[in-house]
Amino acid sequence: MGNGTAYDYVIVGAGSAGCAVAARLSEDPAVSVALLEAGGPDDKNEIHVPAAFAQLFKTPCDWDFSTAKQAELDDRELYWPRGKMLGGSSSLNAMMWVRGHSADFDGWDVPGWAYADVEPYFRKAEGRVGSNEGGVYGTSGPVVVSEQRSPNVTTRAFLAACAERGIPRLSELNGPSNEGFAQTPVSQRRGRRCSSADAYLRPARKRPNLTVLTGAHVSRVTLEGGRATGVEYGGERIAARREVILSAGAIGSPHLLMLSGVGDPDELRQVGIEPVVERPEVGRHLRDHLCAGVVRRCPKKVTLAGAESFVNIARYVLARRGPFTSNVGEAVVFTKSDPSLDAPDLELVFAPAPFVAHGLEPTTEHGITVGVVLLRPESSGRVALASADPAAPPLIDPGYLAAEGDLDRIVHGLKYAEEILASDAMRDFVGDPMPPYEGGDDAALARHVRANAETLYHPTGTCRMGLDDGAVVDAALRVRGVDGLRVADVSVLPEITRGHTNAPAIMIGERAADLVRGA
Template structure:
């Protein structure tokens, strides 16, 4: 098979990119996705997303042992399905802060440069739509249909503590509190497979292939000419674009001989292009849960009753429309900081160990998230099996400043839980959290229980310096006809959630490719 463009990965960025490229009816586009179709019912039901973890729809990655986290190996879910992680995430639409994009210092990627792309892709429903968001784009962003009463109490407690209620979360600054806008349409998940691929697949010039696990990029005489999957070669007359995510894209580059030459040779891969930055600069949001028993049985625990299921199926209403992370606070651990470095996510349910075990008692969660970690990690080839799962080493809490900021966030969470009207809903600490105020015990709790918030970035860093993997037009340095377009190109992690900027990167990549 030979086409104009080969796009690898049908996730948040890849779906948007392939759909936009196929708008040119003269261009033949093939989109390759390792996973399968997004057919399972739990994908549609917002509150059911934990049921997708550790299933065939999930890459089900595990990190290397984390020395600063008691040697634990952490579970990393990533979408392996049409729509990628947008088909199994918590649907929170949080673009980030102006300071994120301006702080990158990459030509063409300032906040003012990327804002038109956010507005182009967004189809905001409700709220102050036109003032902040786009309203005509394919990616529906809506208000939550039925926030829990404890969520409204959380926001009231924030107001009582003097935290500003944001009229819209996604303005230039997100410092304050708000209900979380969600990627839902009329109470059901609206992934990039819904937003981009279903309309685009009507075009005869776009071919979407599922079950296509790409094993390498074919590079001949310094140019990417295609990709290989399942023993087959798909040729690209114009370009190959990797959109396999912050794990998959650097892994594919390294399998194709693009990366640090010494590391490649150690894994038995012959170097083709020396790019030491491939797989480095890994950043991720680390989260720790502050858990309380609920004093009244009004939370999401046990929400999948027959009446609630019927209410959802008939009217798309009720607790099954919840995204679980219903409200957020963005705050600074130090007033001198230019922008928030902490996020607090309120969930009207005990959210422990990724929700893999449904809760049996009513409880509340305030997830404390380290937005700007100084700790950095790597993605590397596994020496014994380079083609297998890569070695993911996020290096969590290896930088000394990170743990104290998480402890500051826990203290803020406790203040809010002690403030009316939230205090009347918050009972005693809920295991494994014991509510200790002792700094050493609290630090031990963090190390033993913190988890990823599912936002890895940076492993194919964009920029102009020697450590950059791609240039500001997303072209892989040293290899013609090859680009990367996904969250791996973000030079630094944003003060938000990564689904929104990943789709933005896909949109912007389409314009860069088309010139």
């Protein structure tokens, strides 16, 4: 692959959105598409076995980012895993298929991105297997969205406890409103992960007009005369005859824009990069879902702890059933910290295991976890350049709990989770608090949050879309001030969704392909 190789479209990042964009654009045999991925292939067994995802953390499949010290979280530097392989974070995540709430999209007030506009793109992506009450899901899309094959007995008890508490049951989680409780729909095909690479890229790679390059860590976008003309990586240059599309995620896309001279001019000069396009909001408006867990011992040996028995391995290998099919986050509740709110601002994620510190230190002690997630943080942060060296990680400062009220809402959620666990339906499965959780009054719960809260892996907003002059991209995802350059991933979200971000990322990829083709 020498200098001067040219394609019509050059896409950076083979993650959730990038695989969708590449597959859709390459449907046209008259155009050529190059998809560049910094990581390697998605060939490790742990990628495809659902319950094994935590074993991919801090491996070559992971960017293994860390945040700046968080003043409101006991000055901790938090670990942020992000997928570095084909499929990106869709090859590393917990496979929870959650679109969000209709109020998310309608609240952006960006033409073409209201719920009525994006819902067809969710459906286009989805290949629902199983229940589909009201025809909520698409049924012929590439991403297989299925029901869990072997939910844990404690998960069924948790769902019963939610009903006992009077929480409304959602017949389908992904309708216009997600307020209520449900078993989690998962992006799995017959008990195996269905990543964006599985869904989109694997079928598309048969096309002669699609070139996929792994190990291609792009160092900058080449800009000439106000236009993106290609990208550079590893001493190579690839030209884009029509467009460059950044799908490198909420960390990678702003990082690459800044390395290319698109950002806050003063900050670029501080690290020795000459500004090309003044866009001060590149990297700003970083939002993420912070999560703190209620962890309790389980008196019965029925959880995922110690699931690696010969019998369970055989069940998975022979029938694709059993605990290895678990996505760990098997049930969810979306609720409001204040009844006057228009939509949920808290999520409870039930795990039939003691999921602590990202599962990096697995235990054989049986326990359960209810993760409390702040869906609509008032706090925001930024991604910034720490160095002009493309190989150096950027500075990541999410600014957790900086805004007044965020901590109180998480504490409210922890107390609500305890109420659900106190239901009769959970009586046989809930024992004493399990470290690091100790329970207690509001002050003790606040200390627990500060000492133990972690990311739920949903950074967004760093290349914000909007109609105002400050927005990084316009409603067609074009970078303002640069021709032939778009961003297509969750970095464009004007505000973080009340749900998980994999489904919105893939939706954005689907929509981006239509926007590009429409242009």
